[in-house]
Amino acid sequence: MRSASRFFVTVFLVAMLLSNALPCGPGYVSPLFDTTSAPENPYTDFAAGRLGIVKPKFHRSVLYAAYRHIAGNGMNTPEQQAIVSIWKAEIDNKDFPDDTVDAAVKLWVDQRKKVGMKEEKPPEIYTERSYGGYDFFPNCTKNAFETAAETLSDRLTSHGPSDAGVINWVTAQDQVFENCASGKRTPDEANPGSPQWLQKDRAYQRAAAEFYSLDFESAKKHFAEIAQDTESPWAETADYLVARTLIRQASLSKDAAKSGAFYDEADARLAKFVSRSGKFTASAERLAGLIAYRRRPKERVSELAKKLAFPANENFRQDLIDYTWLLDKFETEVFANEEKRKEAERTKNDPVVNATANTEVEPETRAANKPTKKNEDDLELSIYFDSGSITVFVPVDADDNVAIAAAEKAAGKALTKEQKDQVRSLRQTAYSSRFTEQKSGYEGGYYGDETLTPSLLPAFLKQDDLTDWLYTYQMPGSAAYLYSFERFKATASDLWLMTALSKADKSSSELPRLLEAADRASRSAPGYTTIAYHTARILIETGKNAEARKLIDEMLAQGDRLPISAQNSFMTLRLKLAATLEDF
Known part of the structure; x- marks a missing residue:
């Protein structure tokens, strides 16, 4: 009989939940129940410090905003606007409006x-x-x-x-x-x-x-000449453009040695550059930042961490993008190195592992017939017809007519209007891709099975609190808890208290100390909602239901002052404590 009662209570609770999820159901608030990788809309609320529950799976740019508010430095209005544009780009896949x-x-x-x-x-x-x-x-x-x-x-x-x-x-x-x-x-x-x-x-x-x-060599020469012409209204602009030309040359070069030399020359040029009018000060700083990103990434990530920890300048958006990309790059390198270490260990223990090799070679006839580039920068165009396909290479400065002529020569016949349009589109796409590829420079993106732990993180990524926290907050496991707890003991900050609580469970060491600190935390602090959520979760896990219920009810009493996703998360905890239908 007791089992039957439980069954009917369960059915009733599910029905109540489902009815509440419908737009016309009683007590309807919003179709939003939870978010895992991004804050709920409007993003402007999170950017302004209405954080709700800060989740480890949030994008790092989102966690960065949480860091600024919880660490006590806040974000000014231009920074909030800039970071919302970043979220719309990387989360909603929308172009930057000024791009x-x-x-x-x-x-x-x-x-x-x-x-x-x-x-x-x-x-x-x-x-x-x-x-x-x-x-x-x-x-x-x-x-x-x-x-x-x-x-x-x-x-x-x-x-x-x-x-x-x-x-x-x-x-x-x-x-x-x-x-x-x-x-x-x-x-x-x-x-x-x-x-x-x-x-x-x-x-x-x-x-x-x-x-x-x-034609970068000619451009550099003539910009440098104009920069020396005191009567030219373009002298300052040209002086700046010498460095920009060198950077464009470096970014498009496929020769690493040449690319590095161009970056270094541009760096030296920018070190001497002074924008007399101030018009190019921010632009020159961005170029210098790009060079540091390419040539000195370990130094640059620390520079950016220090710079971004406090209210920044007009390069804020680019600085934050560069910073999070560098974090992704180094994380990918850590994972790749760990995979290599494990593979080397496995190979050492199993010498037969690499006994096979792929001996397949391309047929000589195919290699002989395959066209080749005359110049490093030639554009490759693969044109498909009903009867087959051809591949041609054309100079990077070739126009559509040159590309069409090359395609007709390779095909041995005149092209139709549709085929000419295909060639035009291919040439434009190939030409355009040279610049979209060099614009990106993103070297992150890991899709393997490795998990980041404090021991894998190199020392240079732990020297700045912002970088250390962004990595640690996303780490799972007991090692991450112990590391976070030690950081909390060293700093006594809400930030590391929140981090340690987010990783704690009923078996974690020194829970009483954490829970006491959570009880003393300011209820108005930006990170308190997260602190309260994990405190309530731990109280439930340790069987302290009355304390958990009291805390959860206090949080839910805030009503709309609490983001909807946070309300739903606390309600989920509260349902675990529901003893009766009236309590539900």
Whole structure:
């Protein structure tokens, strides 16, 4: 009879839970019940310090925000806005709103329309697509179009829309921007009798065209010359762009030695660079940070940990992205090294393990017929037809016509319109990928079976409290508990108290000390909700149900001041203590 009663109580509880989950059910609050890798929406609440229960599986950028608030340093409004944009990008897969060039291209196109040019239609690259936006510009940032629009506005104000020099300037700028998508176009030098402003602008336009067409050696030379020209309005910009050219050269090079040399040269250049107007101070700092990221990652991760522990500068978003990427990179290296160690140990104990080898070789005929690159930077295009496929390599500065001609030569026949469109798309994608690949630089991402433990973490990743905590909070197991408890004893901080509690269970050592500290913790502290949740969990595990019930009821009494996911988590604990239907 008792079993039957339990059965009906269970059925009733399940029915109540299900009805509460429906939008039209009684007591409905929200369809959100729990979150594991991200905070609940709106993200702005978490960024502002309304943390709820901080979960170990949160993205590290999310845990970083928790660290700042719990450690007592908070986050200012610009930082909150920046970190929410990061979460939308890495969690919701949304682009950063300021990453697209469309608005900048439109600004330039609209400014260009004010010039009295006689043309049937503007260049094809400025044609807006039917589905919105403009043709792809993988090699040009929005700043290039913003600078062009700003400069043209100034020249129009000074000389007027019908001025021959202004019209000549726009024609040259069109040629500069053609290099953003493909090809290699450099404007002619200004006529000797041209106004000085046009001659100075033209020198800069030509150097910019060389930069965008990937002629880096020429671009460096001419930017350096402009930087020495005290009469040029582009002297400071060009000085900065010498370093940027070197970094672009390094990031696109597939030769590690050459790439390193370019980074080092750029680093030395930036060390001497002073932005007289202050316009390039933040940009130069970002470039220096990129070099440190590439060349001195161990030093850089510590620099960023110290910098990000407190309110930062306008490079905050990029600094945080770089920092979390470095954490992922080092974690992946730790796992890879551990796998190698275990494999070496296994091989030593079982010498037959590597007795087999793959001896398959590609047939000579296939190797002989396979086209090869003439230059390291050549683009590979694989074109598929109904009857088969061909692969061709074209120079990186080749335009669509060159690519189509190469494909027709390899196919031995003229291509159809659809096939030509395929070649155009392939060339554009191959060209664009050179820049999207070098933009990323992400070296993290581990999908094996290894688990991080305190003993695996190298010393340089434990020297900064932020880095140490971000790794430790995501570690499971008793070793992580003992490490967290020692850090709590050393710091007496809410942060490490919360961490130790999150890893504790009824068998953990020194639980009374932890629970006493939890009882003394401030109820208004940002980390208290997490402290209270794990305290209640441990009290239930150790059979102290009355104390657990009292604490849970205190937390639930906060109502909507508690995030919905936290309310649900406490309610789940409370249901474990429900003795009667009335109690439920």
